[in-house]
Amino acid sequence: MIDNRPIQFDPFTLDPANELLWKGEEKVRLRPKTFALLRHLALRPGALVTKTDLLNAVWGECNVGDEALKHCVAEIRRALDDSAEAPRFVETVHRRGYRFIGRTARVGSLRKIGAGGRDRAPAVPAAEAAPAAAAETRRAEDAFVGRGAELATLHRALAEATAGRRQVVFVGGARGMGKTSLVDAFVDSVRPAVAGRQRALRPVVARGQCLRSLGAGEAYMPVLEAVTALGASGHRRAVLPVLRRHAPLWLAQMPALIPAADLARVRRATIDASRQRMLREMAEALEALTADRSLILVLEDLHWSDSATLDLVSYWAQRRGPARLLLVGTYRTGEAADGHPLGEILHELQAHRQCVSIGLGPLGEADMADYLARRFPGHRFPEETAPCLARRTGGHPLFLVKVLEGMCERGLARQQDGHWRLGVPLEEAARLVPPTAGQVIERWLDRCTMEERGLLGAASVEGEAFSASAVAAMLRKKPGRIESRLRDLAARGDFLSAPAPDGTGGNGRFRFTNTLRRDVCYRLLPGETRALYHLRAARHLERSRPDGDGNPAAPLARHYDRAGEPGRALPFYAEAAESALARLAGREALEAAGRGLELLAAVAAPRRAEHEARLRNALGEGLWITRGAGEEEVRRSFERAREIHSGWRPDRGARQGELLSRSLYGLWWYHRVRAEPGQAHELAGRLMGLAGAGGNASLLDRARHALGSSLFDQGEFTAALSHLERSRSPLSRSLLALLQWHLGFPERALEAVAGVLSRARTEPQAGIGIFAGLCKAWIHKERREPQAALDCAEESLRLGRGRRLAESWLAPMESIRGWALARLGQVHHGLEQSRRAFGEAAAAGALGLAPLLLAVFAETCLEAGKAGEGLEAVDRALEIARRTGTHHQDAELYRIRGELLARRIVREGGDRDPAACFERAIRTAHDQGALSIQLRAATSLAVYMRERDGEAGARARLERLYGRFDEGFGTGDLVKARALLGS
Numbered sequence: 001m002i003d004n005r006p007i008q009f010d011p012f013t014l015d016p017a018n019e020l021l022w023k024g025e026e027k028v029r030l031r032p033k034t035f036a037l038l039r040h041l042a043l044r045p046g047a048l049v050t051k052t053d054l055l056n057a058v059w060g061e062c063n064v065g066d067e068a069l070k071h072c073v074a075e076i077r078r079a080l081d082d083s084a085e086a087p088r089f090v091e092t093v094h095r096r097g098y099r100f101i102g103r104t105a106r107v108g109s110l111r112k113i114g115a116g117g118r119d120r121a122p123a124v125p126a127a128e129a130a131p132a133a134a135a136e137t138r139r140a141e142d143a144f145v146g147r148g149a150e151l152a153t154l155h156r157a158l159a160e161a162t163a164g165r166r167q168v169v170f171v172g173g174a175r176g177m178g179k180t181s182l183v184d185a186f187v188d189s190v191r192p193a194v195a196g197r198q199r200a201l202r203p204v205v206a207r208g209q210c211l212r213s214l215g216a217g218e219a220y221m222p223v224l225e226a227v228t229a230l231g232a233s234g235h236r237r238a239v240l241p242v243l244r245r246h247a248p249l250w251l252a253q254m255p256a257l258i259p260a261a262d263l264a265r266v267r268r269a270t271i272d273a274s275r276q277r278m279l280r281e282m283a284e285a286l287e288a289l290t291a292d293r294s295l296i297l298v299l300e301d302l303h304w305s306d307s308a309t310l311d312l313v314s315y316w317a318q319r320r321g322p323a324r325l326l327l328v329g330t331y332r333t334g335e336a337a338d339g340h341p342l343g344e345i346l347h348e349l350q351a352h353r354q355c356v357s358i359g360l361g362p363l364g365e366a367d368m369a370d371y372l373a374r375r376f377p378g379h380r381f382p383e384e385t386a387p388c389l390a391r392r393t394g395g396h397p398l399f400l401v402k403v404l405e406g407m408c409e410r411g412l413a414r415q416q417d418g419h420w421r422l423g424v425p426l427e428e429a430a431r432l433v434p435p436t437a438g439q440v441i442e443r444w445l446d447r448c449t450m451e452e453r454g455l456l457g458a459a460s461v462e463g464e465a466f467s468a469s470a471v472a473a474m475l476r477k478k479p480g481r482i483e484s485r486l487r488d489l490a491a492r493g494d495f496l497s498a499p500a501p502d503g504t505g506g507n508g509r510f511r512f513t514n515t516l517r518r519d520v521c522y523r524l525l526p527g528e529t530r531a532l533y534h535l536r537a538a539r540h541l542e543r544s545r546p547d548g549d550g551n552p553a554a555p556l557a558r559h560y561d562r563a564g565e566p567g568r569a570l571p572f573y574a575e576a577a578e579s580a581l582a583r584l585a586g587r588e589a590l591e592a593a594g595r596g597l598e599l600l601a602a603v604a605a606p607r608r609a610e611h612e613a614r615l616r617n618a619l620g621e622g623l624w625i626t627r628g629a630g631e632e633e634v635r636r637s638f639e640r641a642r643e644i645h646s647g648w649r650p651d652r653g654a655r656q657g658e659l660l661s662r663s664l665y666g667l668w669w670y671h672r673v674r675a676e677p678g679q680a681h682e683l684a685g686r687l688m689g690l691a692g693a694g695g696n697a698s699l700l701d702r703a704r705h706a707l708g709s710s711l712f713d714q715g716e717f718t719a720a721l722s723h724l725e726r727s728r729s730p731l732s733r734s735l736l737a738l739l740q741w742h743l744g745f746p747e748r749a750l751e752a753v754a755g756v757l758s759r760a761r762t763e764p765q766a767g768i769g770i771f772a773g774l775c776k777a778w779i780h781k782e783r784r785e786p787q788a789a790l791d792c793a794e795e796s797l798r799l800g801r802g803r804r805l806a807e808s809w810l811a812p813m814e815s816i817r818g819w820a821l822a823r824l825g826q827v828h829h830g831l832e833q834s835r836r837a838f839g840e841a842a843a844a845g846a847l848g849l850a851p852l853l854l855a856v857f858a859e860t861c862l863e864a865g866k867a868g869e870g871l872e873a874v875d876r877a878l879e880i881a882r883r884t885g886t887h888h889q890d891a892e893l894y895r896i897r898g899e900l901l902a903r904r905i906v907r908e909g910g911d912r913d914p915a916a917c918f919e920r921a922i923r924t925a926h927d928q929g930a931l932s933i934q935l936r937a938a939t940s941l942a943v944y945m946r947e948r949d950g951e952a953g954a955r956a957r958l959e960r961l962y963g964r965f966d967e968g969f970g971t972g973d974l975v976k977a978r979a980l981l982g983s
Helices: 032-042 051-059 066-079 132-136 148-162 179-193 196-201 221-231 236-246 260-269 275-289 307-318 341-351 365-375 385-393 397-409 426-430 435-446 450-462 468-475 479-492 515-523 527-543 553-562 566-582 586-598 605-626 632-644 654-673 677-694 697-713 717-726 730-742 746-760 767-782 786-802 807-823 827-843 847-864 867-884 890-908 914-928 931-945 951-963 972-982
Strands: 007-009 012-015 020-023 026-028 048-050 090-093 097-100 167-173 204-209 295-300 325-332 356-360 413-416 419-422 465-467 496-501 508-512
Touching: 012 032, 032 051, 032 066, 032 097, 048 051, 051 066, 051 097, 066 090, 148 167, 148 179, 148 325, 148 356, 167 179, 167 307, 179 295, 179 325, 179 356, 204 221, 221 236, 221 295, 221 307, 236 275, 275 295, 275 307, 275 325, 307 325, 307 341, 365 385, 365 397, 385 397, 385 426, 385 515, 397 413, 397 435, 435 515, 450 465, 450 468, 450 479, 450 508, 450 515, 450 527, 465 468, 468 479, 468 508, 468 527, 479 496, 479 508, 508 515, 527 553, 553 566, 553 586, 566 586, 566 605, 586 605, 605 632, 605 654, 632 654, 654 677, 654 697, 654 847, 677 697, 697 717, 697 730, 717 730, 730 746, 730 767, 730 931, 746 767, 767 786, 767 807, 786 807, 807 827, 807 847, 827 847, 847 867, 847 890, 867 890, 890 914, 890 931, 914 931, 931 951, 931 972, 951 972
Parallel strands: 167 325, 167 356, 204 295, 295 325
Antiparallel strands: 007 012, 012 020, 020 026, 048 097, 090 097, 413 419, 465 508, 496 508
16 A cells, blocks of 8 residues: 655645645645655655656656756756755765655644645654744745736736637747746636536646756657646546547557556557648647637747657747637747747737737846735835845845745844844845855856856956956956957846947956846856956956046945955055045945055055044944934044044145045034034044145135034024025035025025025036935925925925935934924924924934924924923923033023913913013024014014014014014915014
8 A cells, every 4th residue: 555644854745645745824826747756755865766766657658868867957956945966855876866865754633723724744743843034935926916917917927818819829038037936926816716516617727847958858748748648647538539530649658647558559540640730630639629618728938849849839829710828938048049939939929919928027126025914914124125135136036035934044134022023134135145145146157158167257356337348357258359359248138138239349348137137156266266257357347447537436445445455455445434424425435445444554664544533433433424423433434534634734745635625524513413512613623724734725615614603503603694595505505595584585595505405416426415405394394384384394305315314414404394294284293203203313423413403393383282391391402501501592492482381371370470481582683683583572572562562562573573584474484474473
């Protein structure tokens, strides 16, 4: 009696009775022949099974060669995550056969679980279970995403076939792009579609597989496999009579379907077979089989098909009679190009609208986000995870699955507190090259010629994107030939994408289809070869730089570094860091500056100081972008840069003066953000002295910005005006616009900041638009235009987050956004956002922002009717202002306190005098020259004093202040004052 109990070999379970393979509780898909081969081996653990035995056991009398056997073994190894070099389950015995070496055990019968009664693997004791991380993950088939349109196309084709209109659908795509997964998902969705009494009407599915063969291969092999499997299944009674009547030639090649005595008779009767008769017989047999019921015939990997099978597909597609048959053929686009017979058939059938073609491209970022949500329900991965995976895998479904499985197996992604989280930074997790993915790519490389592997290795040195001329320089070959060979590789689509020429011959640009493939190609290069290629690539890049500029410095630094030339790499690392800072790419700057500082010891002393100063300045600026300017590490980096050139004199050169100015400016930002205006003002003065000594206009603009900003922070608006007006810095012009609003020019303020934003579109420095956008949002807030303030704040937030700015830089934008939301009716949401903005700045040590953020929060509390909380915020802000000397919000804070007190008196009673707060706000604003704040405070006083003693004086003062304005009469404060005066 045959023992059909399940066979367990951790973490897999083989169910011979139901022809199923499980990994934990998830089904692993195998073709029938592949499953039969695995079953035959697993039933004989430790024993050598010869190739002849396997061919007889699995294929019977079908005439197949070793290629079919090798293909099935390769499929088994992929399914089991096994390796031919270091096997855990299937061992190759050279030239003889195979041996199953996994530790096996028989287990009890499979149990049914779940409401739908789905088959599941037997429960496995905890000690024998697969690693938890691997067991937690789902296979790609269970999270099928991004192919909805293609799936719908297949269902439409099935509907047409069911109506009697024959259909041929070709599914093409690069290797591993999910062709089989799409067909599997389609078949799985069709099988349960009809149940109960209609079960007999459910479409029948038959599948055949083409195999890669070095010779001619067996004619009609995938069709024979599919029809034989169909006849050996529960449909034998329907299939055999049709084959006897319509396709005896075919039946003679299917010994598994008829007794041996009948087989000899059939073969004698069909001795005069011809190719035309074979085509006609199978076409008629398929039409007869589908007279009453639909059939889905799947032929996979048609790019490896024998010519006879392709002739049958073409012949059948061009017949005109009715048939309830849907033929689905899959193929690799790259291998079916360049005169392949399948390509010619596709072109011919498409021209006559006799087929449908589905092309599978890479998954998009949205598809990947959907996949992550399904595979890791409730995950808390960073927002950039899907875009990062898209870059890493090129949208390749197979590699997406492998990368995520690798992250789980290594514990980089794990469950904490009921949610999936990354245990390391996203960039580190994404750099993983899972062994299984690496093995797949290495197998693909093995099928390339030696010349092609050399091309890919050299290209990998250049990076994800590269030029044919650079590869030619590394290989010392003619660019024209290299570009031609790269085009051939790109046409196949396995490793390279199609080139996008950016000039004449030799300048074609190419790209690896994903960084995983590039990384494997690079890893396989010998170390000496790698270093040599990097050196040649660096020299090629330097030669192609017009006047020493034009190409990014980062690749030059990387090439010289990896070529073992640190002295030549160092200046390029400094240049790369400075270039990244101009784009506000803080992380890139930190990476370049950090690596450059590591190489300092290898550089001769004469130029070491200048290189270190450049790198320290870049490191400090990168830190203030990514972590906030108030970080202690920022101070240390700029302090070291200042020490290097502390003894600078004008006769020592402008370059050293520029480096010293940058370090002083960085320290000024540090002290300003930390609300240390005394130190900041002193540094601004030193910047002015340095700029005057050096006679450098750009240094003078920087110094004036620093001094003007320090004076603004201290509430000395008139003094700040003289410095900001004389600075050409866009940062100065943005702050000047805000200052103009304070001084009573609301229209000029808006025009000025709009001008800065317009010029920012052509400026090389990305930060200008973000800061100018913040100033514009602030001006709209002060003009009492909440919708415009909201729009500007959100745009600045979008830009800032896109550049990954530290949260403390985003806090003012968040705060203004909260104020605007509250004014527009979303009071609770706006209040919470303003509260959170202050918390983020405080956590980063950005105390210099506190008066502004607390003032905005207190005003939002006023809108929300939370007077007590608002008063606490005002008191805290005024205390910080007194302690630090940051006074630019003092007048507004006193006014808001008066408004909050007035609100509290109306609602709760009390004896604190709002009028005194308004009076102090007016005096403070007067002393600072802030006419707009004076008017706003005077309006608040006049409103409060209505029907009280002193109303006339308050109105008279308001009228005088209103009369000093000559613009902005449509802004909120002036409209309110005019209405009050006219009432």
